[in-house]
Amino acid sequence: MTHAQTQESNHLQRGLKVEQKKILDTLLQSVYRQEGWVFFVYGSGGIGKTYLWRALISKLRSENHIVLAVASSGIASLLLPGGRTTHSRFKIPFALNEYSCCNIDQGSDLAHLIEKASLIIWDEAPTAHRHAFEAVDRTFRDIMQLRHPTSMEKVFGGKVVVLGGDFGQILPVVKKVGRADVIDASISKSLTIWPHCTVFKLETNMRLLQRDGKLPAIAKEGEDEPMWINIPDDLLIKAREDSIDEMVESVYLDLLQEYTNPTYLQQRAILTSKYDMVDKINDHILKMIPGGEKVYKRADRVCPITKTGVNVEALCPTEFLNTLQLPGIPNRELKLKVGCP
Template identity: 65%
Template sequence: MEYWCTVTRPFVTILLFCEVSEPKDLWDRHWKDLSDDILFRQRQRLGIPNLSLTEEQIQNYARFEIEQILNKENRTLTDYHGIPLPDAALMQDAGNRLLLEELTYATESMTQDSADLEQGLNAEQKQVYDSILEAVYDNRGQIFFVYGSGGTGKTYLWRALMSKLRSQNNIVLVVASSGIAALLLVGGRTPHSRFKIPIDLNNDSCCNIEQGSDLAELIRQTKLIIWDEAPMVHRHAFEALDRTIRDIMQLYDPSAKDKIFGGKTLVLGGDFRQTLPVVQNGGREEIVDASISKSTTIWHNVLSTP
């Protein structure tokens, strides 16, 4: 795919034919002009009208375009002292639509929302809120279960956590087992949609997420996963996600294969007195056995909160 724009071509021509003595100074003075239309073109290409890119990402795109044109002339940016090569990892992130969607939240408004929501937490909510954030910031990879029926303030707690972390440019993935519940959360999805959990589940199931895919990279960079109405879903779904995240994370941290959910912090919420997993032709025993509380690999790692 070609990203070249007409603005960078004259810059390359100058580098090639004008014997520039200070190429870095030329770059520093004119990079904003060279990258003037990059944000617009990325919004068009990715289909994200409110996409925002950092200054570093925009500069990186401009250097990538310059490097591509120079390569056609058998030259490279390393031939011009001071102008760094484009960062391949940053380019990959900037082309990852799923990742960018989770990084387009307005941090300024999120910061204000976070302050307002935090102030409105009651004593119990604040205790849970602080414990979860501490686990996230310390990269402990803990699992929390927030137990409570409808109207007890779980959604408010989710919003407070989401605003706090997103205001700091951290990625929070929010899912809810019920589509209606997912609509109440900004960026909410159903778990099967977000994590590609198979419909037919068994003891060895894994999610349909390929190593190196955009979704795998999104999960790798995620700081917190919130799963509302968790008791509604078969325990095999959680076990499938656990196996998948361990598999994704072990490429970057070999010890992750031995950590629950690959070392990610996960917050579950719901009420076991409400709807339990639906088991086709199942009786009481089969339905109870399908509950996440019966998972031998997950439930003993869960920290229960009121």
């Protein structure tokens, strides 16, 4: 271990809340005793799961333990130190069924890494199909049986596995099925894994603190049933109607000093539901950035003659094509400045 690793571990542990610390201690004891077990840490967004993972990973890696940190989605995996997606790390096939196995050969480098791992952390677990967990379970048993023959009878081959996520968010995506089938695809319906899970629940929301995300509903005048809420003032940007200035200033504070800083940009975003508003905001910010602007224009035309002999080019002139803004098609003009993302 290095001094920096120890410092980071101590710093993260000092920031743990009481319920996080209890879970951390339980998981560490299971790792130290090499008790092959499966844990599930349940909690909504902002509850502190990612912070718990970081503290756990930092503590074990500072003691020279191998921790494999994975997540069901690419974005979630980026939040874990050394994180990878589950499909990438464990070679899970995309076409899954109840008999699937991972594409990991016994004796391979990846198999040896799994053998030596003290802990597996799998974040955003509820979004993955239960067949994915069963495939990993089946593969781990097969890998671990070479060292411990009894591993074939243990969940995940006797490895300590910690799953995390929120069943109130997105469940596995299953095409063209009903709600019951979607629920049946979740890990909570896996008879080989879920009965062996010890479930912990985090309840203190670290983002909202005293606000639990629930606001009292109110009824407008003339309405019998309360169907509206008042958004708290601290969650609102005080701005004029359709004003972009205040929104940009609030989100991108010190933009002109920080617009070339990738970390600064990664920590901020403005979300909108319409493409035209995206363009308005981008154009507004681009004008704020110093420097000369380069404009590149799209070349639009259609096939002049179709099989029916109709002159489509006359029906769809370039001026009309230039007005089209469709998903997957670049805008008419691309505006660029040096140093601007």
